[in-house]
Amino acid sequence: MIVANRKPLAEIREMVENCDKILILGCKGCVTVCNVGGAREVSILASILRIARKKEGRLLHVDEMTIERQCDPEYIEQVKDRVGQYDAVVSMACGVGPQFLSEAYPAQRFFPAVNTTFFGGAIQHGVWAERCAGCGTCIIHYFDGMCPIARCSKSLLHGPCGGSANGKCEISKEVDCIWDKIVRKKMEEGHLKDLLDPKPPKDWRTARDGGPRKSVREELVQ
Amino acid sequence: MRLSYPSNVKVIQVPCSGRVDIIHLLKAIEDGADGVYVAGCLEGECHFLTGNFKAKKRVQYVKKVLEELGIEPERVEMFNLSAGEGPRFAEIATEMTERIRELGPSPVKPQNAA
Ligand code: SF4
Ligand code: SF4
Numbered sequence: 001m002i003v004a005n006r007k008p009l010a011e012i013r014e015m016v017e018n019c020d021k022i023l024i025l026g027c028k029g030c031v032t033v034c035n036v037g038g039a040r041e042v043s044i045l046a047s048i049l050r051i052a053r054k055k056e057g058r059l060l061h062v063d064e065m066t067i068e069r070q071c072d073p074e075y076i077e078q079v080k081d082r083v084g085q086y087d088a089v090v091s092m093a094c095g096v097g098p099q100f101l102s103e104a105y106p107a108q109r110f111f112p113a114v115n116t117t118f119f120g121g122a123i124q125h126g127v128w129a130e131r132c133a134g135c136g137t138c139i140i141h142y143f144d145g146m147c148p149i150a151r152c153s154k155s156l157l158h159g160p161c162g163g164s165a166n167g168k169c170e171i172s173k174e175v176d177c178i179w180d181k182i183v184r185k186k187m188e189e190g191h192l193k194d195l196l197d198p199k200p201p202k203d204w205r206t207a208r209d210g211g212p213r214k215s216v217r218e219e220l221v222q
Numbered sequence: 223m224r225l226s227y228p229s230n231v232k233v234i235q236v237p238c239s240g241r242v243d244i245i246h247l248l249k250a251i252e253d254g255a256d257g258v259y260v261a262g263c264l265e266g267e268c269h270f271l272t273g274n275f276k277a278k279k280r281v282q283y284v285k286k287v288l289e290e291l292g293i294e295p296e297r298v299e300m301f302n303l304s305a306g307e308g309p310r311f312a313e314i315a316t317e318m319t320e321r322i323r324e325l326g327p328s329p330v331k332p333q334n335a336a
Contacts, residue, residue: 009291054331055330
């Protein structure tokens with residue numbers, strides 16, 4: 001899923017500084033699963049912003065709403081009757097949400113309440129880790145299911161750099177060296193020689209290097 | 223055993239302190255409470271194993287939020303006591319009341335509203 005973190009309160013407060021009436025809009029997709037922008041987090045942020053403004057003696061009217069997804073026109077359509085009544089709509093979805101919303105409702109101002117960070121999963125309750133960088137041409141089958149693009153600090157594709165020590169990456173003792181794991185797994189399985197097979201250079205045009213991407217499935221296009 | 227505790231303390235019963243969520247604590251503050259505290263079971267004695275630890279983390283979260291908003295984090299607190307400790311319950315209520323009295327009224331009082 002897409003993993004995000006709520007922006008610092010000071011930043012969100014600054015965005016809505018000149019507003020008297022806002023809507024906080026949550027999303028039931030990825031951001032609900034990573035506990036950052038679902039109905040629960042919407043109500044928490046709404047209450048925090050109201051408290052902040054009550055303290056200043058300047059009321060902020062905050063409405064709350066959470067829709068199925070903010071990355072689909074059919075759900076974006078559901079807020080049609082709400083937008084337009086607010087000084088701003090604060091989206092708690094990933095960066096896709098506020099963009100889809102502004103495209104659908106150009107006259108309404110939308111603010112992002114979260115920092116969208118990576119594609120990953122929960123490695124324990126409350127902790128998420130990056131697993132994929134969306135390169136567009138998956139190659140993890142060469143590496144026993146471990147992605148060196150997303151999980152090696154330098155995205156090296158041919159083996160560890162000289163900074164790998166005791167299974168940790170040179171950038172921090174907190175960061176595992178994924179190459180250490182890949183090599184160890186290959187050794188355990190007696191497949192170390194897989195890594196000696198020369199492979200053509202990766203075509204990065206399917207990644208961000210090729211510019212903004214689009215997926216077209218002809219069989220679905222109407 | 224009849225024990226008296228300060229009448230300004232409004233008790234809200236929940237099946238386990240783990241039922242108390244961040245939003246409940248925030249709502250109390252938002253609606254003008256001068257302070258709010260959670261009285262959970264002793265650590266290690268939660269009937270649901272970790273309810274009181276969850277409550278503690280949520281209290282810490284709300285304290286941090288209040289601090290960021292320039293509101294005294296001491297207005298929110300977590301206490302642990304065993305269900306059989308009536309006198310301790312009264313003591314905590316008094317302790318918290320004293321603390322809040324010292325801090326004065328909450329800056330989030332509705333009358334502050336424009
Ligand atoms: S190889 Fe590419 S698609 Fe596969 S996990 Fe890594 S970044 Fe994602
Ligand atoms: S130490 Fe490992 S993870 Fe870190 S940059 Fe080198 S190869 Fe990548």
